[in-house]
Amino acid sequence: MKVYSFFRGGIKFEDRFAPESVQSRLAFLPEMVVIPLASEFGSRSIPVVSTGQHIEEGMLIARGQGSGSANIHSPVPGRLVKTVKWEPAPGFLADALVIRLEGGFNKLGKPETRYEWTDLNWFELRSLISEYGVIEMEGLGRPLCDIFSKNTIAGSPLTFVVRCVFDDPWLSAEYCLCRERLEAVSEGCLITARAAGAASIMFAVSASERELGRALLEAAKQNDTSGQFTFTEVLVGSRYPQHSDYAMEIVLRRYEKGEDPIKGGVFMLSPTTAAAVYDAVALRIPVLERYVAVGGPVLKHRAVIKARIGSRLRDLFAECGGFTEKTEESSVTAVIGSPLLGRAAVTLDEPILKTSRSVFVSKVKRCAVASKKYPWLNKINKFLPVAACISCGECRSVCPVKLDPEDIYKEINYGKNGMVDSTCIGCGCCEAVCPSNLPLCTVIARTQFKGSGCAV
Ligand code: SF4
Numbered sequence: 001m002k003v004y005s006f007f008r009g010g011i012k013f014e015d016r017f018a019p020e021s022v023q024s025r026l027a028f029l030p031e032m033v034v035i036p037l038a039s040e041f042g043s044r045s046i047p048v049v050s051t052g053q054h055i056e057e058g059m060l061i062a063r064g065q066g067s068g069s070a071n072i073h074s075p076v077p078g079r080l081v082k083t084v085k086w087e088p089a090p091g092f093l094a095d096a097l098v099i100r101l102e103g104g105f106n107k108l109g110k111p112e113t114r115y116e117w118t119d120l121n122w123f124e125l126r127s128l129i130s131e132y133g134v135i136e137m138e139g140l141g142r143p144l145c146d147i148f149s150k151n152t153i154a155g156s157p158l159t160f161v162v163r164c165v166f167d168d169p170w171l172s173a174e175y176c177l178c179r180e181r182l183e184a185v186s187e188g189c190l191i192t193a194r195a196a197g198a199a200s201i202m203f204a205v206s207a208s209e210r211e212l213g214r215a216l217l218e219a220a221k222q223n224d225t226s227g228q229f230t231f232t233e234v235l236v237g238s239r240y241p242q243h244s245d246y247a248m249e250i251v252l253r254r255y256e257k258g259e260d261p262i263k264g265g266v267f268m269l270s271p272t273t274a275a276a277v278y279d280a281v282a283l284r285i286p287v288l289e290r291y292v293a294v295g296g297p298v299l300k301h302r303a304v305i306k307a308r309i310g311s312r313l314r315d316l317f318a319e320c321g322g323f324t325e326k327t328e329e330s331s332v333t334a335v336i337g338s339p340l341l342g343r344a345a346v347t348l349d350e351p352i353l354k355t356s357r358s359v360f361v362s363k364v365k366r367c368a369v370a371s372k373k374y375p376w377l378n379k380i381n382k383f384l385p386v387a388a389c390i391s392c393g394e395c396r397s398v399c400p401v402k403l404d405p406e407d408i409y410k411e412i413n414y415g416k417n418g419m420v421d422s423t424c425i426g427c428g429c430c431e432a433v434c435p436s437n438l439p440l441c442t443v444i445a446r447t448q449f450k451g452s453g454c455a456v
Pocket residue numbers: 388389390391392393394395396405406433434435436437438440
């Protein structure tokens with residue numbers, strides 16, 4: 001089978017500090033969970049519980065209010081001890097509920113009750129997905145039903161692309177889940193496709209993982225007793241950032257030229273999201289836990305951990321045996337997401353969210369981005385001291401959308417017009433290879449997406 005990739009650009013992203021994607025490990029239950037009532041792009045959910053109240057595992061604790069916000073359920077049984085402020089970035093403040101563990105478990109770890117879903121129509125499926133708080137389990141974490149509504153165009157066919165692409169070593173949690181919950185992922189894909197009104201399902205699979213792709217495809221075909229979907233497999237090259245929606249679109253455009261054209265609209269989701277849909281519809285379990293890749297040079301061990309939502313970063317580091325000798329907690333910086341594009345955690349008490357697929361921790365200190373023109377950029381944490389551009393051209397050679405990051409960066413920071421309208425997809429390749437550590441992607445993508453809620 002032909003492998004589809006970028007014409008040029010992208011990087012081979014390797015990181016020996018990322019955990020190996022061999023097998024996941026179940027985390028100990030956290031004594032305390034912290035549940036923010038806002039998504040990272042700002043939509044708020046309204047609490048429906050009060051301080052001191054006993055809460056059961058899986059109980060609804062906050063209700064989504066309209067587009068952008070989702071229902072939130074308690075990942076542990078316990079007591080709501082207080083409401084605190086959650087400030088993941090300067091100037092972004094939201095309430096968070098703190099629940100202390102107590103009482104018995106009645107959801108995860110118990111024998112599963114399976115509910116038949118094949119008789120349900122798209123509206124009933126969407127109601128369940130919304131009721132159980134399913135969002136896209138990465139990136140912005142938009143509620144799934146918002147994505148469905150946006151992509152539904154009456155009379156137009158729709159293709160659901162399942163991103164099984166692991167070119168970023170920090171996607172090892174995704175990879176583990178795909179292997180360990182293959183049936184849930186494949187059936188979740190069918191449910192998602194029906195709820196969205198899609199006519200076909202496409203598995204975009206890393207070229208190095210053909211076996212996994214074949215197993216997913218076969219399982220989905222077997223489970224599709226209605227025969228209503230068509231299935232395709234596309235092999236995707238292993239160059240970062242092929243897993244991103246934008247980059248995948250570039251790849252699929254190439255596929256279209258050589259193979260069948262994709263008819264109508266396309267929407268993309270990860271296997272983790274498909275598994276969450278399966279849990280919500282077939283098991284009636286809300287999103288209570290997720291797979292997280294935890295690693296970095298200062299940890300004794302690295303692991304893919306199945307952790308309850310709301311677990312604190314320090315709990316996950318303890319699961320990895322803690323920090324290496326001579327590493328003080330005060331000297332480390334944790335990054336939620338991969339080192340390329342992640343967000344620096346303000347404290348080690350920050351919680352794991354539904355979208356937190358990986359956590360990287362190191363001793364590299366933060367330093368501010370220097371931007372005279374845009375003071376808001378100075379609030380973004382950077383990790384390495386910057387030097388002057390040496391015009392080496394590395395950034396140009398890796399940009400998958402053929403931009404000149406050096407030129408755009410200089411125009412934004414020192415040019416007459418300042419703002420530049422570019423097609424930057426915020427992949428971070430240019431910044432990763434820049435020998436001067438210039439915050440190229442940070443400045444370009446943030447300037448471009450400022451105000452649009454982009455989580456780059
Ligand atoms: S990679 Fe960095 S130093 Fe090299 S041309 Fe681009 S901005 Fe300048």
